[in-house]
Amino acid sequence: MKIAIAQLNPTIGDLSGNAQTLLEIAQTAANQGVRLLLTPELSLCGYPPRDLLLRPQFIANLAQKLVDLASEFPPQLAVLVGTVEVNPYATEKGEKSLFNSMALLQHGKIERVFHKRLLPTYDVFDEHRYFASGEEANLFVLYGHRTPETHLKIGVTICEDLWNDEQFWGKRTYQVNPLEDLANAQVDLIVNLSASPYTLGKQALRESMLKHCATRYGIPIIYTNQVGGNDDLLFDGCSVAMNRQGEIVTRAKAFGTDLAIAEYDLETQDLTPTTVKPLPSSAEAEIWSALVLGVRDYARKCGFSRAVLGLSGGIDSALVAAIAAEALGRENVLGVLMPSPYSSDHSISDAEQLAQNIGIQSQTLPIEPAMKAYDQLLAPLFAGTEFGIAEENIQSRIRGNLLMAIANKFGYLLLSTGNKSEMAVGYCTLYGDMNGGLAVIADVPKTRVYALCQWLNQEQSLIPPAILTKAPSAELKPGQTDQDSLPPYEILDDILSRLIHHHQSPQEIIAAGHSPQIVQKVSRLVNRAEFKRRQAPPGLKITDRAFGTGWRMPIAVVMGNW
Structure with a gap:
C-alpha cells in the first residue's frame, strides 16, 4: 500500500x-x-x-x-x-x-x-x-x-x-x-x-x-x-x-x-x-540552505522580488549579499557602497570585488556631504563637546536613511546585515545599520559568519580573501576595530552561548575560565541592548535561542547575578 x-x-x-x-x-x-x-x-x-x-x-x-x-x-x-x-x-x-x-x-x-x-x-x-x-x-x-x-x-x-x-x-x-x-x-x-x-x-x-x-x-x-x-x-x-x-x-x-x-x-x-x-553534508551547508530558503520565502510571501543592502567591505554584508544573490537571483540584488572619510581604501575595493564576484549590481554613494550637513545643523547644540558615539552613529543613520530611501523608491526589500554577536551586545545602531525589512544573519554568531564564508570559498572564491583576514571594524572613526569595544569574537561568542543558550549565570561563566571583568561587561551589554532588539526587524531563526518570537525578556529590569 x-x-x-x-x-x-x-x-x-x-x-x-x-x-x-x-x-x-x-x-x-x-x-x-x-x-x-x-x-x-x-x-x-x-x-x-x-x-x-x-x-x-x-x-x-x-x-x-x-x-x-x-x-x-x-x-x-x-x-x-x-x-x-x-x-x-x-x-x-x-x-x-x-x-x-x-x-x-x-x-x-x-x-x-x-x-x-x-x-x-x-x-x-x-x-x-x-x-x-x-x-x-x-x-x-x-x-x-x-x-x-x-x-x-x-x-x-x-x-x-x-x-x-x-x-x-x-x-x-x-x-x-x-x-x-x-x-x-x-x-x-x-x-x-x-x-x-x-x-x-x-x-x-x-x-x-x-x-x-x-x-x-x-x-x-x-x-x-x-x-x-x-x-x-x-x-x-x-x-x-x-x-x-x-x-x-x-x-x-x-x-x-x-x-x-x-x-x-x-x-x-x-x-x-x-x-x-x-x-546537508555539514553544519555550514545546513545553515546556508536554511538562510537562502528564509530570504527567498520572506521576499516572495511579502511581495518583494528585489533586495537592497549596504556593502561595507566587511564579512557580514559579504555573507548577506551572497545569500541574497542565491535566494533571489544575482540580477535582483543591489549592493550600495556608502564610504565616509573614515572608510579605508581596501574596504571600498573589497566591497567592489565582492559585488563583482557574486555578480550583483552595485552603486556608490559617498556620505561625506551628508555628514557635513549634519555637523552644520547640530553645531550650535553640540558646541563645546567632543566627537563621540553620537557623531559615529550619525554616519550609520545616514547610511540607513539612504538604504531606506532606495527601498521605498523602487519597492526593494532592505536586508540588514547585523550578526547575532552584535545584536546580543548592542554593537549596532538603531535607525542606522539596524534598518531593514529582514535581518538575515541576526541568529548567526560572528564566528559562525566566518565559518560560513570559508565554507563558501571551498567551492569558488566568492568572498575576497582580504575580507576574511582583516580585523572587523565599523570604520566610524580613524583606526577603529571592533575589539576596541568588544572582546575577541571567539571569547565573546563563547560567553554569549553560555549566557543565552545555556542560561548560565555570570558566576558559572567565570568558573568556566572567563575573565570576571569581561563576563560582567558582556552580561551588562546584553541586558542593556534589549530595547534595541525589540525594535529590530525580524531575524531568521536557526538556533534554539534566537532574538525573536521565542525571546521574551523585559526591557526595564534590574538584573542581578543570574
Missing part, C-alpha cells in the same frame, strides 16, 4: 493558494497509485497563523474551503489535511474556542476530524493562546480490498503529540503520552503531521526520537513536516519514515517541497525501503 508524504510550503492565510497546491499534489499522488496522502500540520492555512485565529471570518472561510476540498479530491484517495476545528463545548467547559486538527477527507466528504492533544507553550510556540487539547486517542481504519487483511489501522498524531516519550526524554512534559495510547490501541502504523521549526542539528534529534519510539512500541512511524519560511521561522522539511526496527526507509528533501512515497507491506506489516534523500 502506497502512502505519500506531501512536504508542502504553505503561505499563511492564503487559503485558495494552499488549497490549490493540495489539490495538485493529491492528483499527482493519485496518479501514482497512492492510497493515503499525508500533509503537514495546519497545511490548509499555514503554520503558525497566530492571531488570524482570533478572526471569526477566517475560521469560517477555512471551514468552507475544507468542505470544498473534500468534494474535489480524487475519490480513491484518502487525505489528511491540517485545519482548525471549532470547539463546540468551549463556553460550557471554559476552554479555548478552537482545536488544532487534522481532517480525514475521502469519498467526497470530511469523514473524521482528529484533534491535537499536546499543545506546546514554550520558545516560539503559544498554542494554549488559541487551542483546546484533544482528549481522545486518534485513530482510523484505512480500508483495503474488502478483506480484513488489507485494512490498516492508523494512529494519528499532530506534531507535539510525538514529543513526550518519557523513556527518550527522561521525563514527561505532559500528563499523557499519545504514542502510548495508540500502542495500547494496537495500531498498525503511526503518522505524525508536523510543522516543526528548524534549528541547527534538529533533524538528528528528530530521527533519534523517531527511532526510539518505533523500536519501543514496535510500530512503524511516518513523520511529515512542513517546509519553507514564515516570518522569522524556518521549516526544513526532512520528512521521514521509520520501520519497526527504527531504520529510515524513506526521507524527503531537506529545505525543499517534495512528494515522497512510502510503501507499507501488508504481509510483513511494516514499511519497506523506498527513496532516502540525503541531508
Whole structure:
C-alpha cells in the first residue's frame, strides 16, 4: 500500500493558494497509485497563523474551503489535511474556542476530524493562546480490498503529540503520552503531521526520537513536516519514515517541497525501503540552505522580488549579499557602497570585488556631504563637546536613511546585515545599520559568519580573501576595530552561548575560565541592548535561542547575578 508524504510550503492565510497546491499534489499522488496522502500540520492555512485565529471570518472561510476540498479530491484517495476545528463545548467547559486538527477527507466528504492533544507553550510556540487539547486517542481504519487483511489501522498524531516519550526524554512534559495510547490501541502504523521549526542539528534529534519510539512500541512511524519560511521561522522539511526496527526507509528533501512515497507491506506489516534523500553534508551547508530558503520565502510571501543592502567591505554584508544573490537571483540584488572619510581604501575595493564576484549590481554613494550637513545643523547644540558615539552613529543613520530611501523608491526589500554577536551586545545602531525589512544573519554568531564564508570559498572564491583576514571594524572613526569595544569574537561568542543558550549565570561563566571583568561587561551589554532588539526587524531563526518570537525578556529590569 502506497502512502505519500506531501512536504508542502504553505503561505499563511492564503487559503485558495494552499488549497490549490493540495489539490495538485493529491492528483499527482493519485496518479501514482497512492492510497493515503499525508500533509503537514495546519497545511490548509499555514503554520503558525497566530492571531488570524482570533478572526471569526477566517475560521469560517477555512471551514468552507475544507468542505470544498473534500468534494474535489480524487475519490480513491484518502487525505489528511491540517485545519482548525471549532470547539463546540468551549463556553460550557471554559476552554479555548478552537482545536488544532487534522481532517480525514475521502469519498467526497470530511469523514473524521482528529484533534491535537499536546499543545506546546514554550520558545516560539503559544498554542494554549488559541487551542483546546484533544482528549481522545486518534485513530482510523484505512480500508483495503474488502478483506480484513488489507485494512490498516492508523494512529494519528499532530506534531507535539510525538514529543513526550518519557523513556527518550527522561521525563514527561505532559500528563499523557499519545504514542502510548495508540500502542495500547494496537495500531498498525503511526503518522505524525508536523510543522516543526528548524534549528541547527534538529533533524538528528528528530530521527533519534523517531527511532526510539518505533523500536519501543514496535510500530512503524511516518513523520511529515512542513517546509519553507514564515516570518522569522524556518521549516526544513526532512520528512521521514521509520520501520519497526527504527531504520529510515524513506526521507524527503531537506529545505525543499517534495512528494515522497512510502510503501507499507501488508504481509510483513511494516514499511519497506523506498527513496532516502540525503541531508546537508555539514553544519555550514545546513545553515546556508536554511538562510537562502528564509530570504527567498520572506521576499516572495511579502511581495518583494528585489533586495537592497549596504556593502561595507566587511564579512557580514559579504555573507548577506551572497545569500541574497542565491535566494533571489544575482540580477535582483543591489549592493550600495556608502564610504565616509573614515572608510579605508581596501574596504571600498573589497566591497567592489565582492559585488563583482557574486555578480550583483552595485552603486556608490559617498556620505561625506551628508555628514557635513549634519555637523552644520547640530553645531550650535553640540558646541563645546567632543566627537563621540553620537557623531559615529550619525554616519550609520545616514547610511540607513539612504538604504531606506532606495527601498521605498523602487519597492526593494532592505536586508540588514547585523550578526547575532552584535545584536546580543548592542554593537549596532538603531535607525542606522539596524534598518531593514529582514535581518538575515541576526541568529548567526560572528564566528559562525566566518565559518560560513570559508565554507563558501571551498567551492569558488566568492568572498575576497582580504575580507576574511582583516580585523572587523565599523570604520566610524580613524583606526577603529571592533575589539576596541568588544572582546575577541571567539571569547565573546563563547560567553554569549553560555549566557543565552545555556542560561548560565555570570558566576558559572567565570568558573568556566572567563575573565570576571569581561563576563560582567558582556552580561551588562546584553541586558542593556534589549530595547534595541525589540525594535529590530525580524531575524531568521536557526538556533534554539534566537532574538525573536521565542525571546521574551523585559526591557526595564534590574538584573542581578543570574
